Amino acid sequence: MTVLSDLLAVQTTDIAISQAKHRITHLQETIDREAAKKALAEIEAQIASCDAEIVAANSEITKVDRLSHEHDDKLVKLNKQLKTVIAPREAEALQHEIATVTTERSALDDRELELMGVVEENENKKNKLVPVQTSAKSTLAAATMALSSAKQKIDAEIAALTEQRSAQSLVVPTSLMSTYEAKRKHRPDGAVCRLTGPTCGSCHLDISQGEINSMRAMSESELPECPHCGSFIVF
Numbered sequence: 676m677t678v679l680s681d682l683l684a685v686q687t688t689d690i691a692i693s694q695a696k697h698r699i700t701h702l703q704e705t706i707d708r709e710a711a712k713k714a715l716a717e718i719e720a721q722i723a724s725c726d727a728e729i730v731a732a733n734s735e736i737t738k739v740d741r742l743s744h745e746h747d748d749k750l751v752k753l754n755k756q757l758k759t760v761i762a763p764r765e766a767e768a769l770q771h772e773i774a775t776v777t778t779e780r781s782a783l784d785d786r787e788l789e790l791m792g793v794v795e796e797n798e799n800k801k802n803k804l805v806p807v808q809t810s811a812k813s814t815l816a817a818a819t820m821a822l823s824s825a826k827q828k829i830d831a832e833i834a835a836l837t838e839q840r841s842a843q844s845l846v847v848p849t850s851l852m853s854t855y856e857a858k859r860k861h862r863p864d865g866a867v868c869r870l871t872g873p874t875c876g877s878c879h880l881d882i883s884q885g886e887i888n889s890m891r892a893m894s895e896s897e898l899p900e901c902p903h904c905g906s907f908i909v910f
């Protein structure tokens with residue numbers, strides 16, 4: 676029955692391998708790296724939004740400038756005209772137009788000031804965000820390195836366990852290995868176990884003393900199994 680002890684050793688290694696694989700997919704370093712990535716993306720989105728506002732404001736400033744020049748030219752023209760007209764009604768109409776253009780011109784100035792304020796405000800916001808972005812970038816780089824090193828460590832562990840497992844399985848007959856693999860499909864951690872008192876280590880149900888006695892009395896070629904779950908029992 677020592678063959679079952681050998682099989683139990685294989686199973687212990689198999690469990691260690693699957694635990695290591697589970698650990699690799701549930702690393703705190705992965706969560707940390709995702710958080711660092713998200714933080715950087717949020718800062719970069721804020722910077723991009725500042726850039727977009729600056730571009731939009733500057734483009735409107737260009738438009739406002741052009742309109743202001745047009746208004747200036749118009750005012751020069753209207754004032755010249757005003758000097759040449761004699762009819763009071765015509766002069767009145769021109770004065771009215773000059774007043775309208777002057778009001779518009781002043782509104783354009785106000786708008787330009789407002790837009791320059793938007794540019795300044797966003798430049799300031801960006802200047803504050805740039806050092807935060809730099810620090811978020813280095814946090815992400817550190818988190819990426821930590822994750823890769825944690826993964827490498829577990830990969831090495833899995834490689835060592837896999838090597839150990841193939842050495843351990845060499846001493847187990849091939850047919851028993853196949854039976855073991857088949858049993859493991861239903862009970863990955865309990866294809867073979869020891870008893871704890873009368874209790875099966877796989878299904879945790881009690882086995883009667885009579886059944887335990889007859890299992891103990893089995894010949895070397897017979898392999899005792901739990902009557903409840905079918906797990907091999909190692910004495």
Ligand SMILES: [Zn+2]
Pocket residue numbers: 875876877878879880901902903904905906
């Ligand atoms: Zn059992």
